[in-house]
Amino acid sequence: MLLSGIFPPITTPFYPDGEVYYKKLEANVERYSRTPVAGIVVQGSTGEAILLSDQERRDVLKAALGAAAPHKVMVAGAGIESAHETLRLTEYAAELGYDAAMVRTPHYYKKQMHPANLLAFYRTVADRSALPIVIYNFPQATGYDIPAEVVIELAAHPNIVAIKESSGNLDKVKTMIEGTRHVKRKVTVTETFEAVTPRMVKAATAESEKQSRELVSVASLAGTAEASESRAPVSTPGATKPSSSAVTVVGKLKMRQKEVGFQVMVGAAHQLEPSLGMGAVGAILAFACAAPMACYEIYAALKDGDTVLAREKQDRIKLATQRVVGDLGVPGVKYAMDLNGYYGGASRLPFLPLTGEQKVEIEKLMAGIRS
Secondary structure, three states, X not given: OOOOEEEOEOOOOEOOOOOEOHHHHHHHHHHHOOOOOOEEEEOOOOOOHHHOOHHHHHHHHHXXXXXXOOOOEEEEEOOOOOHHHHHHHHHHHHHHOOOEEEEEOOOOOHHHOOHHHHHHHHHHHHHHOOOOEEEEEOHHHHOXXXXXXXXXXXXXXXXXXXXXXXXXOHHHHHHHHHHOOOOOEEEEEEOOOOEOOHHHHHHHHHHHHHHHHXXXXXXXXXXXXXXXXXXXXXXXXXXXXXXXXXXEEEOOEEEEEEEEOOEEEEOOHHHHHHHHHOOOOEEEOOHHHHOHHHHHHHHHHHHXXXXXXXXXXXXXXXXXXXXXXXXXXXXXXXXXXXXOOOOOOOOOOOOOOOOHHHHHHHHHHHOOOXX
């Protein structure tokens, strides 16, 4: 599955009493769906997943997927400390229709997290998961940093397709990119080389069948020779038909194959431009929750080969990303979202509300960054 582009790991909105505010969650997802982000990650670190109950995690996954546009890649945060519980949540995400599962490194028993433990954990999850697996490494939060050598070994597993590397270590990013160049896989993409997932094919098939039924219904009412002719082309609704040697069609969805490697994505927005420049295919960025366009513009500039513009766009957000995300964390991200028209709101304890001084600082940092 193709995972290139920018993905916001969306926040979880709460009412003042701390209950999940699902209507605001849906509104945020609908708005992200209208931006050029490639997809959405639900229940990552920025989503305060670790502060939610098991049922709340499931309800948030369901609400977010229901509000998302069908052409956006949807990634479920499904990492829990044990492989057993991770697989249970991954299975639920698959039943809902998610496209991939992002699984953070187990870390609570740090001294026992040897390479053999991590290899066994991820291989077991990947073997049994119906969804492609994205490794998630965030040592600033977990206190555990999965070694590049372990990631390179895991990259050979056919169901482990990517990593979100949030350490901010560019040397490690480079090592993983170079160490996984031998991994080659075929993925389905659109004619314009955007991601296609089984969920998208299913939606295109359903739409094609619906249109076919409508055509048949109208034609049968007409009761003419023209009606008979109109029925003939739709006798196999939703079928995949080759339009050329390279392209297949399901409804309005035109697809082809593309070769990709193990996909390294990053989570440090202040290093987005250099990370993409050395071969990372995209990013899952907390800053994209507040400013998806500002992050996408860096990706788009590099995709167009304009490194000068990409660096200018990077410099524009660098200080804000380091302070708002790196220092102030989820409450800082949520306030920046409020400034840009998304619903951020409060976070759950043990997060504390921002001070007046911190809010003023964020307002100044975000003044020229609208999205």
